Amino acid sequence: xSRARVIxxxxxxLGLPVVVxxxxxxxxxxxxxxLDEVVASLRADLIAGRADVDTREAATALLLDHLExxxxxxxxxxxxxxxxxxxxxxxxxxxxPLSSDAIVAMQxxxxxxxxxxxxxxxxxxxxxxxxxxxxxxxxxxxxxGVATNNTAAxxxxxxxxxxxxxxxxxxxxxxxxxxxxxxxxxxxxxxxALLREVGTTNRTRVADYAAAISERTAAILRVHPSxxxxxxxxxxxEVSDLAALARRFGVPxxxxxxxxxxxxxxxxxxxxxxxxxxxxxxxxxxxxxxxxGVDLVAFSGDKLLGGPQAxxxxxxEDLVARLRQHPMMxxxxxxxxxxxxxxxxIRAFTDGRAVxxxxxxxxLAVTDDTLAERATRLVAQLRxxxxxxxxxxxxxxxxxxxxxxxSLQTTLVRLEGGAPDQRLARLRGGTPPVIARIAEDAxxxxxxxxxxxxxxxxxxxVVDVLSGA
Ligand SMILES: *Cc1c(COP(=O)(O)O)cnc(C)c1O
Numbered sequence: 327x328s329r330a331r332v333i334x335x336x337x338x339x340l341g342l343p344v345v346v347x348x349x350x351x352x353x354x355x356x357x358x359x360x361l362d363e364v365v366a367s368l369r370a371d372l373i374a375g376r377a378d379v380d381t382r383e384a385a386t387a388l389l390l391d392h393l394e395x396x397x398x399x400x401x402x403x404x405x406x407x408x409x410x411x412x413x414x415x416x417x418x419x420x421x422x423p424l425s426s427d428a429i430v431a432m433q434x435x436x437x438x439x440x441x442x443x444x445x446x447x448x449x450x451x452x453x454x455x456x457x458x459x460x461x462x463x464x465x466x467x468x469x470x471g472v473a474t475n476n477t478a479a480x481x482x483x484x485x486x487x488x489x490x491x492x493x494x495x496x497x498x499x500x501x502x503x504x505x506x507x508x509x510x511x512x513x514x515x516x517x518x519a520l521l522r523e524v525g526t527t528n529r530t531r532v533a534d535y536a537a538a539i540s541e542r543t544a545a546i547l548r549v550h551p552s553x554x555x556x557x558x559x560x561x562x563x564e565v566s567d568l569a570a571l572a573r574r575f576g577v578p579x580x581x582x583x584x585x586x587x588x589x590x591x592x593x594x595x596x597x598x599x600x601x602x603x604x605x606x607x608x609x610x611x612x613x614x615x616x617x618x619g620v621d622l623v624a625f626s627g628d629k630l631l632g633g634p635q636a637x638x639x640x641x642x643e644d645l646v647a648r649l650r651q652h653p654m655m656x657x658x659x660x661x662x663x664x665x666x667x668x669x670x671x672i673r674a675f676t677d678g679r680a681v682x683x684x685x686x687x688x689x690l691a692v693t694d695d696t697l698a699e700r701a702t703r704l705v706a707q708l709r710x711x712x713x714x715x716x717x718x719x720x721x722x723x724x725x726x727x728x729x730x731x732x733s734l735q736t737t738l739v740r741l742e743g744g745a746p747d748q749r750l751a752r753l754r755g756g757t758p759p760v761i762a763r764i765a766e767d768a769x770x771x772x773x774x775x776x777x778x779x780x781x782x783x784x785x786x787x788v789v790d791v792l793s794g795a
Contacts, residue, residue: 329372332385336361344390352397364392398757407759408784412736412772414689415726417506419761421628421635423685423777424667428633431670432663442662455650457665458638461672465588467616468623468640472649473668478508479658480624480637481582485517487652488578488622488645489544493522497530499556500549504584510549519544529561532571539571545578546571548620550610552584555730565610569619578621578645585726586631586638588675589613597681602690605724605732612640621645627664629726632686633671634664689774690724694735700773701737704781711789714742720765722774738770741792749792756787 339345339361349357368389371377379385409419424432435442445452455472462471474480485494494514501523503509514521522543524534535546548568563571565581572579589611590603598606609630615623622645627636637658639649649655660668674680680687701717708715718740721733741749746764753760753769758780762769776784 329375330369332372332379332382333365333369333389334382334386336365339365339386339389342386342390345393348393348397357393357397360396361389361393364389364396368392405759407761408780408787409775410760410762410771410773410784412720412722412738412763412774413725414686414722414775415629415724416775417726421726422632424634425632425671425674425683425685427670427674427683428667431666435662435666440662440666442665454659454662454665458668458672461669461676462638462640464676465592465672466612466623466640469643470646471638471640472646472655473627473660473665474637474639474655474658475660476635477582477584477624477626477637478513480639481580482513482517483649483652483654483658484580484622484624484639484645485514485519485545485547486654487648488580489517489519491518492520492544493540493542494519494545494547494580495522495524495535495538495543496547496549497525497534497562498523499525499527499530499560499562500547500551502549502551502554504553510547510582514547528556528559530563531561532563532567535563535568535571536575539575539577543575543577545580547580547582549582550584551730553730564618565615565620566618569621572621573619578642579619580622581615581620581624583610583612583615583623583625585609585629585729586625586627587611587629588631592675592678593681594678598691599693601734605729605734606690608732609729616640622649626726627668627671630686630724631671631675632680632684634667636660636664636668638668685777690734692774694737697774698737700778700781701739704739704771704773704785707785708739708788711785713789713792716740716742718765718770720770720772722772734774736772736774738765738772740765741769741771741788744769744792752791753787756791758783758787760784760787760791 368377379388407419409416415421443452443454458471458473474483501510511521522538524530524538546568569579587609590606612623612625622639622641624637624639627633627638671684674683681691682688705715705717718738720736720738722736723733746767746769749769750762750764753762762771
């Protein structure tokens, strides 16, 4: 017990000029709390013989050191990181970074009151659904649309509103797991709809759907198998053929499009380099589905749309009205911040600015030359600070269950030497944490997903981590 006597009283420590300065910067409460914690920790270490301090002065110095470290640490578990993996829509790293337009729009409604459910003209209660109406119509060509918490919620709501207790016809090849608890059969079950599978895993024809439609049928569901590809002996109807079939039988066609890719026709012909353009041309587009006659299309707000987490369901006015009136709507609706961010993000597409202002689009539109120049510059800066590295050709992926297996050329910064696994872990522990990946036995940084404004912080983190090796 006596070893802990070298620890000064907390009140004395709080009176030290350096601690007073810290309290001004971090707040008195937080400093007091952190000091209590470091004192408790040192006391435990001394008693257990894990620390060896025998004067009051040495204990004070050590405590101040620990206090400063603790205050510097970010206490949140949700922290900003540098995504140097080259995976553009990285689900584990929060998918799409938002555009400045979206952030400005959120800030405006976040810091004050807003017209969330208020009609300025009449002074009466308004509908929150009004806010995205115009932007969604213009961006997708649909009659109406509604926003939900995410695509899973949007699809569940759509199925509950249209098909509860009745059959939904779906191809066996589309009973997929998208990831993280999203399995199409479970979504169907959760919504109260009954699953009616048709066709086979690799081939399903329009005639298979036609044969399954009866008076029990409430809808046809088409799901974009977004995270894998079936190759070889395969067959899947065109969306327009399914839409024609659905019309013939008078049942709605619902599509889970997933990525929120709106379509190339919103962009100038030279907006993307040829390789990215080819990739995007293969991705089903929401506008094409609407044009083809799909009755309801569900898609994500935070994948290729590049906005906040959300699910958007667009399509026929009467069906969207049923979604809005469904009791589940209240449970899956979005808040003012997301309306603001979604509206600003969608307008960037319709105003023709998305390729320069929406980060996800910017990362897909960046040229190979620009990536090579940035990598070369980063290598020079790192070498100047003693880090052994070189550029290397590599590939970035789009991720987030879009464009399965698709990759784009990039130039990596390869950190030479060291044990890659250990280095990867040390980079994760850096300030800011840097998430990198291993390619050909070395830690590699892909600048496609690194904001240029983050480069100085990335350099500092890499230098800190590798020089401490
Ligand atoms: C990503 C994805 C989902 C899930 O979207 P969330 O917005 O995360 O719920 C559903 N379907 C498809 C086809 C997807 O690609």
